[in-house]
Amino acid sequence: xxxxxxxxxxxxxxxxxxxxxxxxxxxxxxxxxxxxxxxxxxxxxxxxxxxxxxxxxxxxxxxxxxxxxxxxxxxxxxxxxxxxxxxxxxxxxxxxxxxxxxxxxxxxxxxxxxxxxxxxxxxxxxxxxxxxxxxxxxxxxxxxxxxxxxxxxxxxxxxxxxxxxxxxxxxxxxxxxxxxxxxxxxxxxxxxxxxxxxxxxxxxxxxxxxxxxxx
Amino acid sequence: xxxxxxxxxxxxxxxxxxxxxxxxxxxxxxxxxxxxxxxxxxxxxxxxxxxxxxxxxxxxxxxxxxxxxxxxxxxxxxxxxxxxxxxxxxxxxxxxxxxxxxxxxxxxxxxxxxxxxxxxxxxxxxxxxxxxxxxxxxxxxxxxxxxxxxxxxxxxxxxxxxxxxxxxxxxxxxxxxxxxxxxxxxxxxxxxxxxxxxxxxxxxxxxxxxxxxxxxxxxxxxxxxxxxxxxxxxxxxxxxxxxxxxxxxxxxxxxxxxxxxxxxxxxxxxxxxxxxxxxxxxxxxxxxxxxxxxxxxxxxxxxxxxxxxxxxxxxxxxxxxxxxxxxxxxxxxxxxxxxxxxxxxxxxxxxxxxxxxxxxxxxxxxxxxxxxxxxxxxxxxxxxxxxxxxxxxxxxxxxxxxxxxxxxxxxxxxxxxxxxxxxxxxxxxxxxxxxxxxxxxxxxxxxxxxxxxxxxxxxxxxxxxxxxxxxxxxxxxxxxxxxxxxxxxxxxxxxxxxxxxxxxxxxxxxxxxxxxxxxxxxxxxxxxxxxxxxxxxxxxxxxxxxxxxxxxxxxxxxxxxxxxxxxxxxxxxxxxxxxxxxxxxxxxxxxxxxxxxxxxxxxxxxxxxxxxxxxxxxxxxxxxxxxxxxxxx
Numbered sequence: 108x109x110x111x112x113x114x115x116x117x118x119x120x121x122x123x124x125x126x127x128x129x130x131x132x133x134x135x136x137x138x139x140x141x142x143x144x145x146x147x148x149x150x151x152x153x154x155x156x157x158x159x160x161x162x163x164x165x166x167x168x169x170x171x172x173x174x175x176x177x178x179x180x181x182x183x184x185x186x187x188x189x190x191x192x193x194x195x196x197x198x199x200x201x202x203x204x205x206x207x208x209x210x211x212x213x214x215x216x217x218x219x220x221x222x223x224x225x226x227x228x229x230x231x232x233x234x235x236x237x238x239x240x241x242x243x244x245x246x247x248x249x250x251x252x253x254x255x256x257x258x259x260x261x262x263x264x265x266x267x268x269x270x271x272x273x274x275x276x277x278x279x280x281x282x283x284x285x286x287x288x289x290x291x292x293x294x295x296x297x298x299x300x301x302x303x304x305x306x307x308x309x310x311x312x313x314x315x316x317x318x319x320x321x322x
Numbered sequence: 323x324x325x326x327x328x329x330x331x332x333x334x335x336x337x338x339x340x341x342x343x344x345x346x347x348x349x350x351x352x353x354x355x356x357x358x359x360x361x362x363x364x365x366x367x368x369x370x371x372x373x374x375x376x377x378x379x380x381x382x383x384x385x386x387x388x389x390x391x392x393x394x395x396x397x398x399x400x401x402x403x404x405x406x407x408x409x410x411x412x413x414x415x416x417x418x419x420x421x422x423x424x425x426x427x428x429x430x431x432x433x434x435x436x437x438x439x440x441x442x443x444x445x446x447x448x449x450x451x452x453x454x455x456x457x458x459x460x461x462x463x464x465x466x467x468x469x470x471x472x473x474x475x476x477x478x479x480x481x482x483x484x485x486x487x488x489x490x491x492x493x494x495x496x497x498x499x500x501x502x503x504x505x506x507x508x509x510x511x512x513x514x515x516x517x518x519x520x521x522x523x524x525x526x527x528x529x530x531x532x533x534x535x536x537x538x539x540x541x542x543x544x545x546x547x548x549x550x551x552x553x554x555x556x557x558x559x560x561x562x563x564x565x566x567x568x569x570x571x572x573x574x575x576x577x578x579x580x581x582x583x584x585x586x587x588x589x590x591x592x593x594x595x596x597x598x599x600x601x602x603x604x605x606x607x608x609x610x611x612x613x614x615x616x617x618x619x620x621x622x623x624x625x626x627x628x629x630x631x632x633x634x635x636x637x638x639x640x641x642x643x644x645x646x647x648x649x650x651x652x653x654x655x656x657x658x659x660x661x662x663x664x665x666x667x668x669x670x671x672x673x674x675x676x677x678x679x680x681x682x683x684x685x686x687x688x689x690x691x692x693x694x695x696x697x698x699x700x701x702x703x704x705x706x707x708x709x710x711x712x713x714x715x716x717x718x719x720x721x722x723x724x725x726x727x728x729x730x731x732x733x734x735x736x737x738x739x740x741x742x743x744x745x746x747x748x749x750x751x752x753x754x755x756x757x758x759x760x761x762x763x764x765x766x767x768x769x770x771x772x773x774x775x776x777x778x779x780x781x782x783x784x785x786x787x788x789x790x791x792x793x794x795x796x797x798x799x800x801x802x803x804x805x806x807x808x809x810x811x812x813x814x815x816x817x818x819x820x821x822x823x824x825x826x827x828x829x830x831x832x833x834x835x836x837x838x839x840x841x842x843x844x845x846x847x848x849x850x851x852x853x854x855x856x857x858x859x860x861x862x863x864x865x866x867x868x869x870x871x872x873x874x875x876x877x878x879x880x881x882x883x884x885x886x887x888x889x890x891x892x893x894x895x896x897x898x899x900x901x902x903x904x905x906x907x908x909x910x911x912x913x914x915x916x917x918x919x920x921x922x923x924x925x926x927x928x929x930x931x932x933x934x935x936x937x938x939x940x941x942x943x944x945x946x947x948x949x950x951x952x953x954x955x
Contacts, residue, residue: 161361169330183330199339200337203340217333224337225336260341303471313348314342315339318338
């Protein structure tokens, strides 16, 4: 008898739990964010009204609630890199876009990030990249942070590469990077060191020009 | 890749700037996109309903019609829009697919119509969203099953056998479809009768009869009239054995037949008798033999060949195997649980019936199925409480899978009803189809009569031709071309069948009649030729069932550009002999006719109509030679 009652009570508890979860989900979908006016965004970014319209239409179509959360972001990014695991890099990228650090990207953040990347000055682009690499936002890039980033990038390549990944390739890559960037050899790279080193690299400057026509 | 991902691609490419400092090599040049970046709106006109959408929306799915360059074929320069002559209601759903990325299936629409629209627009049905996929699959399966049944019913068994079937095939047909021949029907009823007799004999055998004189005990009838029953049993078994062997002989695939359920039942039904014959009159063995006699009751299953309802029931049980299995499993679980509980609850009572858990099984089963024989009852309070819970739960457990089985049975039953109705209506449908086909063929013959094949040289012919549509004109022209190609002409059924009939019978007599009926011989060959043109052998309507090959079997006696002067001769069919020639030709032909046709008509007639046509074909060629020769005089 007790067994029977026990099974029944267990059932009800599960039902309650499920109901709570459903409530939470309902709450989340109710959250709808609307961006500021078109004019304000146009003033804040380097895009024209037309371009903002196109961007917003695409964004709203994908995320009707007006925000992108990290899971969706990872999922989207994973579709572009099906060979390997893009989740770690997507995580860092998400943090780079999420300037307010609230766990979701609003349209404004999205568009500001894009504006910097596509229409910003060289300095702005390099600053953005620096912030991407600086995981803990302390203003310095140390070897561990860099290693994580590079490992995340190599993860995106997947297992099947040519030539095959042998040895600790990310570490070598990081060492090469620090060789180039760390001028005073103190083991960390500051923003100024980074910018100076990049501006000296002509190949990089040239490559940066190529990315301006993406939009 | 999903469509939405395309929207994020520029973003991902922009984020690639983050790789630049790390890159060991130079980045490749990005592809240059020549087309303008600005979004443009497209107008799509579907049967008058105008839809507007961004070009980007449609470009999301480049492997569909609207997303690829295929839509340019539908572009209308004058109105600057894409025009599709399709269903606007359905198009709404398709456009929504582009917009939202999810394809929904509208429940009120016909599944085939929907499928056709999807096929037209190049969308694979597999991407229907989860919300609608189930419904779509169910309806599609239902539709396919229905269509399969319809085609099966069409190719049904009531169609006549091909003439070259062996006796084995005919026998098999007779067994499978008793309605095809009287003999089969008789056999069907006889076997049915004997099954009934056998089953009744088995039953009556055990009824106690009055004991013979000098004995007090009641004897079962089987022992009193043992000889009579034995004879009846023998007769039945002989019939069954004969039937089984006949079926085995006639079966197209013997292995498959032997494995089928019905044949197994047949074997099981007649085996006990033969085993009984072979068995020695041994005491221990006869006990086992008695058990075997139980199998005789399987004869009742032979009725399933005679009753469709029984077959449906069997099929339903087979298709509900999983539900039945679940029912059985849950019942077993419940029985074990409750039996254990009852046993331990009643353990203390003196003289209790619940001597062991297996003994308690009987109580549990009887209680759960709400039978309640009362041979085992709990005495303790705990036992009574658990007993009541047991009966309540029994009702629930049994009630659960039953509706599934019922709905399955209902669906299969209705399908069968529909199949039967289809078969019954089959004849009507075929007749209607034949009539329609006749209409079109007759239209062409009528057209020829009305002088349609003449070169239009005056208004007179134009008047009668004006009622035909341009389609008909072209169709008739096509048929005329075929006639010219094959050097034969189309004719109708009646003329052809009369041809067959009059060929052997009234050959010489009709020749004389045709002689007398000849008019206007002197002028030219044309009147006669026209008459002969009317003599046709093709069977256009027979072609409905025999295929268009028959149409080519037209025999054309004289091919000429003769006008339609003596169209009236078409009606005077009895006079027109298939192979008669005109006067002058006639005399010459008389010499040539006797030998070839004299032998052949009698032989050719009994065979299928196709053969006489071929024969006459050869004969006509000789005539043509003759006539050509003569007319050149």
